[in-house]
Amino acid sequence: MRRIWAVVLACFSLTSYAQDSNYPVKPIKLLVGYAPGGATDIVARSIAIKMQETLGQPIIVENRAGASSNIASEFVARSAPDGYTLLLGTIANATNMTAYKNMSYDTMRDFVHITQFMTAPSVLTLHPSVPAKNLREFIAVAKQNPGKFAFSSSGNGGSPHLAGELLKMRANIDLIHVPYKGAAPAIADLLGGQVQMSFQTALSAIPHLKSGKLNVIAVASKKRMGTMPNVPTMAEAGLPDFEVSSWNGLFAPAKTPPHIVAALYNAATKALQTQDIKDKMEVQGAEPVGNSPDEFRAFVKTEIDKWEQVIVKSGAKME
Structure with missing residues (x-):
């Protein structure tokens, strides 16, 4: 599929001169629906720097936090489809479709899905007081x-x-959910034994795994992680088809012209192939993706459908 898209996008690139040979001719705005300094923001800024080297125009990252990224998402969905206002879409753009009522935008209808930037598998961690060594x-x-x-x-x-x-x-077990306002207090109480387990990012878990303060018993991805090769996947540990990852990728408003999509796709995938970006993602326990627009769109649809089932059955609500 990627090779097919490479050919298609190359064709679009050749014809782009007849449509807008100078794109981009001004700075591009990339909206992030979270506060500055977080993992999502860091990814956005790192890739934006690399993309602007290819595009020849600055990419300005703008943080519009709130409502689980809905504020930023709605703004981009309503923006002109000219390639100058983009969104760093995340897993929230999949879960929000079910978790929120009366959404003002639709993740599938109102965006062009250009490419997925990264995926960061969740890891299942236990407090050492739990009498279990594996899943x-x-x-x-x-x-x-x-x-x-x-x-x-x-x-x-x-x-x-x-x-x-x-x-x-999936395991047919009864667990109590304790929500916190942020990852830091959630991890603090896990370390203190007030709660017994948590799904975390590898970045958060590795230091405590090394110190022995937490046990990491499984990774919720298709394959083991290079940063913790001895930790089995959920499938290897006994629960097949159990994948949970934080992810993000580049969205543009619907009806963005194909030649602009081609230019953005080319710049993004080129950035993701640099060793600098690969190294930065590895430090965060993440992996670069760089799939085609069709593959990314299909992935987002799968995520929407998967989390719809979980949210409806569990009754999970957004804050």
Whole structure:
């Protein structure tokens, strides 16, 4: 599929001169729906710097935090489809479609999905007080003690919360969800033993794994992570088809012309292939993706459908 898209996009690039040979002719705005300094913001700024080297115009990252990125998403969805206002879409653009009522935009209808930047698999961590060394043992002890174990999350409706709900559904166990206002307090109480488990990013978990303060028993991805090669995937540990990752990628308003999409796709995938970006993502426990627009669109649709089932069945609500 990528090779086909490469040919198609190359054709668009050749014809772009007849349509707008100078794109871009002014700075491009990239909206991020979260506060400055977080992992999503860091990815946006790192890739924006590389993309502007290819495009020849500055890419200005603008943070419009709030409503689980809905504020930024709505702004971009309503912007002119001229390639000058873009969105760093995230997993929230999939979960929000079900978790929020009366949405003012539609993730599939109102955007062109250009390419996925990265994926950061969630890892299942346990406090050492839990009498389990692996996933099978944890599921067994949880079934023996329904409602005894609690899992922390960074807030209602986020990926750590939904990962816990998915585990409850797939393993048929009764766990108590304890939401916090942010990842830091959620991890602090896990370290303190106030809660017994949590899904975290590898970046958050690795320091505590090395110190022995937490046990990491599984990775919610298709393959093991290079940063923790001894930790099995959820499938290897006994739960097949269990994948939970934080992800983000480049969105543009619907009806953005194909030659502009081609230019943005080319700049983004070129950036993702640089060693600098690969190194920065590895430090964060993430991997670059760089799939085609069709592949990215299909992925987003799959994420919307998957999390719809979890949200509806669990009754998860957004803050």
